Amino acid sequence: MADKTELLYTAEHEWVLVDGDTALVGITAYAADKLGDVVFVELPAVGSSVAAGTVVGEIESTKSVGELFAPVNGTVLETNDSVVASPELVNSDPFGAGWLLKVTFTELPTLLSYSEYSALVGE
Amino acid sequence: MTPDTAAHPSSDSLPNAVTSNAAPSNAAPATDERFSPLHQAHVDAGASFTDFAGWQMPVRYSSDLAEHHAVRTSAGIFDLSHMAEITVSGPDAGAFLDYALAGKLSTIDLLQAKYSLILNPAGGIIDDIVVYRTNEKDYLVVANAGNRVQAVQALSARAVRFDVEVTDQSDDVALIAVQGPASRAILEATAGLTVDGELSELKYYRALGGTFRGGDVLIARTGYTGEDGFELYIDVPAAAALWDALCAAGEPFDLVPAGLASRDTLRLEAGMPLYGHELSLSTYPAQAGLGRVVNLAKETDFIGRSASEEGPSADARVLVGLAAAGKRAGRADYLVFRSSDAPVAEGVITSGALSPTLGHPIAMAYVAPSLARQGTEVFVDVRGTRIPATVTQLPFYKRQK
Numbered sequence: 001m002a003d004k005t006e007l008l009y010t011a012e013h014e015w016v017l018v019d020g021d022t023a024l025v026g027i028t029a030y031a032a033d034k035l036g037d038v039v040f041v042e043l044p045a046v047g048s049s050v051a052a053g054t055v056v057g058e059i060e061s062t063k064s065v066g067e068l069f070a071p072v073n074g075t076v077l078e079t080n081d082s083v084v085a086s087p088e089l090v091n092s093d094p095f096g097a098g099w100l101l102k103v104t105f106t107e108l109p110t111l112l113s114y115s116e117y118s119a120l121v122g123e
Numbered sequence: 124m125t126p127d128t129a130a131h132p133s134s135d136s137l138p139n140a141v142t143s144n145a146a147p148s149n150a151a152p153a154t155d156e157r158f159s160p161l162h163q164a165h166v167d168a169g170a171s172f173t174d175f176a177g178w179q180m181p182v183r184y185s186s187d188l189a190e191h192h193a194v195r196t197s198a199g200i201f202d203l204s205h206m207a208e209i210t211v212s213g214p215d216a217g218a219f220l221d222y223a224l225a226g227k228l229s230t231i232d233l234l235q236a237k238y239s240l241i242l243n244p245a246g247g248i249i250d251d252i253v254v255y256r257t258n259e260k261d262y263l264v265v266a267n268a269g270n271r272v273q274a275v276q277a278l279s280a281r282a283v284r285f286d287v288e289v290t291d292q293s294d295d296v297a298l299i300a301v302q303g304p305a306s307r308a309i310l311e312a313t314a315g316l317t318v319d320g321e322l323s324e325l326k327y328y329r330a331l332g333g334t335f336r337g338g339d340v341l342i343a344r345t346g347y348t349g350e351d352g353f354e355l356y357i358d359v360p361a362a363a364a365l366w367d368a369l370c371a372a373g374e375p376f377d378l379v380p381a382g383l384a385s386r387d388t389l390r391l392e393a394g395m396p397l398y399g400h401e402l403s404l405s406t407y408p409a410q411a412g413l414g415r416v417v418n419l420a421k422e423t424d425f426i427g428r429s430a431s432e433e434g435p436s437a438d439a440r441v442l443v444g445l446a447a448a449g450k451r452a453g454r455a456d457y458l459v460f461r462s463s464d465a466p467v468a469e470g471v472i473t474s475g476a477l478s479p480t481l482g483h484p485i486a487m488a489y490v491a492p493s494l495a496r497q498g499t500e501v502f503v504d505v506r507g508t509r510i511p512a513t514v515t516q517l518p519f520y521k522r523q524k
Binding site: 033034036037042060061062063 | 388
């Protein structure tokens with residue numbers, strides 16, 4: 001599980017772990033908690049191009065549907081097959097085994113720090 | 124990640140959006156926020172809250188799926204104190220209810236419960252209610268929280284030419300439901316709860332009087348989950364102690380506190396309508412499959428009678444169940460089509476979810492009569508993709524007795 005204070009965040013309640021030119025992406029515990037039990041996750045195809053701010057996937061709970069946005073412009077390098085098979089990982093380990101996709105990028109947009117994101121969700 | 128607002132037209136931000144399926148469309152603004160007499164118990168149990176008709180009620184405690192499964196396999200305890208309790212008392216109580224409601228209430232037995240409807244003169248549904256006969260000349264009408272004012276106003280206005288008193292007791296009465304196969308054993312093990320009779324002999328939609336630590340309690344074998352279960356009406360000051368006593372007695376039976384999220388999926392599996400979703404002012408009971416609730420054999424007139432006799436037009440949409448394969452659920456307001464490329468929708472989903480018990484998507488929808496036959500294949504537009512679904516008999520889930 002990643003150190004939450006080291007991660008970057010979006011206002012759409014996603015976290016981003018930057019490693020060189022790749023970004024590992026998931027949704028925050030706050031978002032997972034608000035969704036309730038996640039029962040279905042749809043992720044983009046590996047190799048597809050994604051544009052920052054566009055919808056690339058869906059996260060469904062029994063009660064609601066959340067859209068997954070690409071946090072960067074780039075190419076999908078890998079998606080988490082485990083979370084597709086076991087969507088409850090989004091609830092049980094949102095910052096770890098519940099990661100969603102890995103994207104390569106050339107330029108990192110401005111993202112929120114841990115303290116900025118914490119202020120956003122009032123925690 | 125942000126919620127799909129198209130799926131939740133009543134929502135505007137993430138915390139509310141995720142629970143909009145549980146909230147009626149006529150929910151009061153959050154500025155009138157109200158709290159259950161059991162609120163502290165929910166906070167202590169770690170509940171997440173949602174606005175329901177102006178009340179801050181538990182939406183889940185930890186996992187809505189676990190709460191759902193607990194009710195199907197052991198038991199869950201629900202706080203329903205937001206619901207409206209209206210008493211009708213006086214020499215004309217029975218005759219008044221026969222006039223004010225769609226059903227015949229004057230002839231129900233003492234301590235019998237009956238599901239009924241408050242219709243408007245046009246035959247539309249003001250609210251769906253449960254009526255208990257608590258004494259020869261006393262009835263208790265239990266209305267939806269979101270329709271409290273409308274129900275009280277309708278009943279009061281209709282009472283003028285009857286010798287009857289209509290009183291809104293909602294602020295003084297708390298309601299706790301214990302639902303699930305272990306619910307009877309839990310009530311029997313609850314310290315301080317005495318029942319005027321045997322719970323083992325209490326039939327469905329019948330009630331018994333009782334006491335909890337000296338105060339009155341009404342115990343009904345009713346519910347909204349499709350499981351065996353009980354609903355307990357008690358004065359507000361004693362409610363928290365009863366909740367605690369039920370929870371303590373339930374511990375060996377794996378009783379869990381359950382929120383509105385699981386209540387919604389449980390009632391959907393059981394094919395039970397929710398006002399604001401399946402029922403509305405512009406819905407005739409016959410469209411909703413509730414024609415039997417409107418007693419046209421009643422000798423006396425009642426509000427909505429002539430419109431009900433006429434009935435909806437032949438092409439009026441009817442409520443059906445839909446079942447689909449896969450995991451992507453059609454949700455409230457998603458459109459239903461005759462084919463994968465039909466340009467015009469011929470139906471709309473009113474409630475839908477991935478069924479926790481069955482493991483596949485289920486929904487209730489109003490569709491054109493030509494699509495209503497069981498086995499008909501239709502298509503649901505799930506955010507731009509048409510997913511096949513099959514018209515299925517309601518309920519989706521029926522417990523084994």
